[in-house]
Amino acid sequence: MSYERGPSFEGGVALPWGFLAGAVRAGIRPDVDKLDVGILYSEVQCTAAAVYTSNRVKAAPLVVCQEHLADGRAQAIIANSGCANAATGEQGLADARAMAERTAAKLGIRPRDVLVASTGVIGTFLPMERVRDAVSRIELSPAGGPDFARAIMTTDTRPKCNSGRCGQQGEEYALWAVAKGAGMIHPNMATMLCFIATDAPLAQPYLAACLREAVDVSFNMIDVDGDTSTNDTVIVLANGLAGGEPIDERHPAADAFRSALTDCCVRLAKAIVADAEGATRVIECTVEGAASPEDARRAAREVVRSLAVKTAVYGCDPNWGRILAAVGNSGAEMIEEKAALLLSAPENSAVYLYRHGAPVAFDEAQVRACLAGREVCIRVELGLGEGAATAWGSDITEEYVRLNSAYTT
Amino acid sequence: MSYERGPSFEGGVALPWGFLAGAVRAGIRPDVDKLDVGILYSEVQCTAAAVYTSNRVKAAPLVVCQEHLADGRAQAIIANSGCANAATGEQGLADARAMAERTAAKLGIRPRDVLVASTGVIGTFLPMERVRDAVSRIELSPAGGPDFARAIMTTDTRPKCNSGRCGQQGEEYALWAVAKGAGMIHPNMATMLCFIATDAPLAQPYLAACLREAVDVSFNMIDVDGDTSTNDTVIVLANGLAGGEPIDERHPAADAFRSALTDCCVRLAKAIVADAEGATRVIECTVEGAASPEDARRAAREVVRSLAVKTAVYGCDPNWGRILAAVGNSGAEMIEEKAALLLSAPENSAVYLYRHGAPVAFDEAQVRACLAGREVCIRVELGLGEGAATAWGSDITEEYVRLNSAYTT
Numbered sequence: 001m002s003y004e005r006g007p008s009f010e011g012g013v014a015l016p017w018g019f020l021a022g023a024v025r026a027g028i029r030p031d032v033d034k035l036d037v038g039i040l041y042s043e044v045q046c047t048a049a050a051v052y053t054s055n056r057v058k059a060a061p062l063v064v065c066q067e068h069l070a071d072g073r074a075q076a077i078i079a080n081s082g083c084a085n086a087a088t089g090e091q092g093l094a095d096a097r098a099m100a101e102r103t104a105a106k107l108g109i110r111p112r113d114v115l116v117a118s119t120g121v122i123g124t125f126l127p128m129e130r131v132r133d134a135v136s137r138i139e140l141s142p143a144g145g146p147d148f149a150r151a152i153m154t155t156d157t158r159p160k161c162n163s164g165r166c167g168q169q170g171e172e173y174a175l176w177a178v179a180k181g182a183g184m185i186h187p188n189m190a191t192m193l194c195f196i197a198t199d200a201p202l203a204q205p206y207l208a209a210c211l212r213e214a215v216d217v218s219f220n221m222i223d224v225d226g227d228t229s230t231n232d233t234v235i236v237l238a239n240g241l242a243g244g245e246p247i248d249e250r251h252p253a254a255d256a257f258r259s260a261l262t263d264c265c266v267r268l269a270k271a272i273v274a275d276a277e278g279a280t281r282v283i284e285c286t287v288e289g290a291a292s293p294e295d296a297r298r299a300a301r302e303v304v305r306s307l308a309v310k311t312a313v314y315g316c317d318p319n320w321g322r323i324l325a326a327v328g329n330s331g332a333e334m335i336e337e338k339a340a341l342l343l344s345a346p347e348n349s350a351v352y353l354y355r356h357g358a359p360v361a362f363d364e365a366q367v368r369a370c371l372a373g374r375e376v377c378i379r380v381e382l383g384l385g386e387g388a389a390t391a392w393g394s395d396i397t398e399e400y401v402r403l404n405s406a407y408t409t
Numbered sequence: 410m411s412y413e414r415g416p417s418f419e420g421g422v423a424l425p426w427g428f429l430a431g432a433v434r435a436g437i438r439p440d441v442d443k444l445d446v447g448i449l450y451s452e453v454q455c456t457a458a459a460v461y462t463s464n465r466v467k468a469a470p471l472v473v474c475q476e477h478l479a480d481g482r483a484q485a486i487i488a489n490s491g492c493a494n495a496a497t498g499e500q501g502l503a504d505a506r507a508m509a510e511r512t513a514a515k516l517g518i519r520p521r522d523v524l525v526a527s528t529g530v531i532g533t534f535l536p537m538e539r540v541r542d543a544v545s546r547i548e549l550s551p552a553g554g555p556d557f558a559r560a561i562m563t564t565d566t567r568p569k570c571n572s573g574r575c576g577q578q579g580e581e582y583a584l585w586a587v588a589k590g591a592g593m594i595h596p597n598m599a600t601m602l603c604f605i606a607t608d609a610p611l612a613q614p615y616l617a618a619c620l621r622e623a624v625d626v627s628f629n630m631i632d633v634d635g636d637t638s639t640n641d642t643v644i645v646l647a648n649g650l651a652g653g654e655p656i657d658e659r660h661p662a663a664d665a666f667r668s669a670l671t672d673c674c675v676r677l678a679k680a681i682v683a684d685a686e687g688a689t690r691v692i693e694c695t696v697e698g699a700a701s702p703e704d705a706r707r708a709a710r711e712v713v714r715s716l717a718v719k720t721a722v723y724g725c726d727p728n729w730g731r732i733l734a735a736v737g738n739s740g741a742e743m744i745e746e747k748a749a750l751l752l753s754a755p756e757n758s759a760v761y762l763y764r765h766g767a768p769v770a771f772d773e774a775q776v777r778a779c780l781a782g783r784e785v786c787i788r789v790e791l792g793l794g795e796g797a798a799t800a801w802g803s804d805i806t807e808e809y810v811r812l813n814s815a816y817t818t
Contacts, residue, residue, distance in 0.1 A: 054738075057733055057736070092767075121728070122728075124768070319530070329465075353532075398810045401720055401723065401806055405723045
């Protein structure tokens with residue numbers, strides 16, 4: 001009944017039944033030679049849901065998405081990289097609408113069934129002539145997923161995709177998902193886009209609830225640099241071509257679909273962190289025994305956000321006091337004497353660093369081994385209640401600074 | 410009536426009347442060759458006030474300060490660098506008390522009139538034998554201020570001091586202040602210590618109120634790396650040797666003293682940012698027209714905290730969308746069409762980058778000139794109300810990452 005990860009994306013996973021995709025290079029940034037406009041399309045109208053950035057500055061495409069998704073239906077997504085179309089006023093809004101209209105005309109569907117997403121530099125206008133031309137040149141095919149994934153990349157070094165199946169024999173559904181991340185990543189979403197396609201039949205309210213829940217434990221629990229972008233969008237399209245009754249909370253496959261969607265989002269969230277700008281390591285922080293679930297989320301997020309923690313992990317430095325300081329700084333309830341800190345790497349046993357309000361003598365070599373791998377696991381035990389949460393962050397390196405000090409130039 | 414900055418500290422400013430200071434090298438970190446334990450002492454008991462970190466993990470010396478300051482009186486401060494004595498449990502608390510006791514015995518005063526401050530690595534114990542020996546070796550003198558300033562430095566590259574006089578003829582008071590900063594600096598104080606000495610006579614409640622107000626617009630408005638430390642402490646000692654009636658809110662010199670204290674703290678706060686780990690520039694962000702003063706503070710602080718902004722400023726990159734995104738991310742009320750962004754350098758006229766909800770075409774050379782100096786001034790106009798605030802942050806460089814990835818090692 002659980003979500004099984006399919007073969008790796010790079011191996012060429014097909015889109016779920018009825019979905020087509022494609023991408024071309026429009027040259028939105030003339031200096032960057034990559035695919036930059038892509039379309040994801042379903043041959044039939046889909047039940048759809050989305051989650052957007054919490055930033056008060058919302059990019060024009062998000063405004064269009066919200067309007068077009070008012071009925072919970074959609075059939076296509078047009079996405080571009082290189083320009084965020086954010087902070088662009090009336091002109092930006094007109095451009096986002098024009099993207100939807102041009103795409104609808106090409107596909108022979110209603111503009112309001114087209115969703116729009118943009119990522120890239122804030123405060124510049126889209127070169128609409130090039131975008132329109134690109135839309136007309138895009139060729140859609142069931143094998144177009146990889147190109148679409150590349151078209152939404154900015155400073156990502158690799159496409160991030162995921163696919164799998166859930167449900168049981170006779171009632172099995174395919175999920176396919178793509179994301180981009182790299183920078184401006186902070187709990188409450190970030191310069192990240194994620195598009196999920198499934199052939200499962202879904203009741204819209206249940207789909208929206210499942211997506212909200214999945215985002216809360218995945219994309220809202222990752223941090224690259226503490227900045228929340230203006231363009232964050234997660235969209236799921238469910239075309240129902242696998243057949244059967246629409247899945248709602250009483251459907252036999254309800255739990256399987258919900259956990260598959262969550263699993264899929266968690267994998268992509270971790271993939272975003274692993275490919276963060278300049279990052280060398282993934283920091284996983286699990287907080288247990290918090291006074292409330294919200295306290296656990298807060299503490300876990302603050303640990304993976306802390307620059308002091310990120311730089312210490314980068315340097316393989318067992319400077320655990322910075323972790324404790326981050327927890328103390330999170331606003332979560334905490335009593336020093338009840339708190340404990342442990343460090344481990346996947347497959348390794350955990351080492352106590354701090355317990356009963358005082359440092360624990362530890363084997364430095366063992367701790368350094370925990371810090372040396374690609375994934376560093378921090379466990380915080382607060383000893384106050386039942387609240388638990390996990391967050392993921394990247395380390396911060398000189399390369400992050402280099403990349404970000406010369407982004408538009 | 411206003412606070413006049415005295416000759417620069419390096420030029421050898423004497424302490425206010427009745428204050429003595431001194432420092433030695435205890436070797437708290439055997440690998441670091443610098444002064445690391447210092448005492449600031451007043452020949453008579455002082456009216457005193459303090460403000461501490463908001464981190465829930467409070468270092469042992471803070472606990473001792475809180476106990477000893479319960480009566481609003483103090484006569485000496487003992488401070489060390491190299492070890493924060495934080496997250497050290499009962500042992501740490503005993504060590505902090507022992508520091509106060511040893512200092513009191515040396516000076517012939519009560520232990521409860523001694524305040525304690527520590528800064529450095531979290532989670533290690535003080536080498537108490539070396540600390541005790543250091544205390545006995547310290548020689549106090551009116552010229553000992555510079556040594557004391559050096560003794561509290563960690564990754565600071567230079568001592569940060571300030572002195573001046575306020576009041577009018579016949580009723581003039583001296584202020585002298587020292588601070589250390591460098592890393593883990595975020596609104597709500599940080600790994601920063603600040604000690605202020607004055608010969609003004611003060612009523613304790615008024616002194617405490619003035620300090621709270623001064624800290625709110627100075628040390629609570631600066632950001633190096635978004636991390637709030639476990640040891641932040643600001644202490645003011647007023648020995649009253651200038652004579653006259655204790656200053657309270659009805660005293661003729663009340664306003665002069667209050668604004669002198671604030672000015673003194675703002676100068677030191679900016680000095681901390683200017684000497685932040687690896688920093689090349691000070692970012693000053695002023696927010697005007699916010700719906701409330703709290704909104705203005707929030708927005709200004711988020712702009713100077715944002716890694717995306719910090720790295721763009723470091724790269725002299727006019728990527729103003731990141732500033733707007735930071736404001737949108739701060740939680741402050743904001744309507745894009747009413748907001749405007751300006752950039753300037755001190756002495757330069759401001760350039761609009763964004764206005765009426767859309768980008769403004771600007772002269773790129775002029776904007777780059779604003780970004781090229783040691784100080785970059787960002788103005789955000791929200792157009793919603795009367796709330797205004799200013800915050801200061803450092804940029805983030807590869808050097809910050811290098812310093813912080815190898816701090817304990």
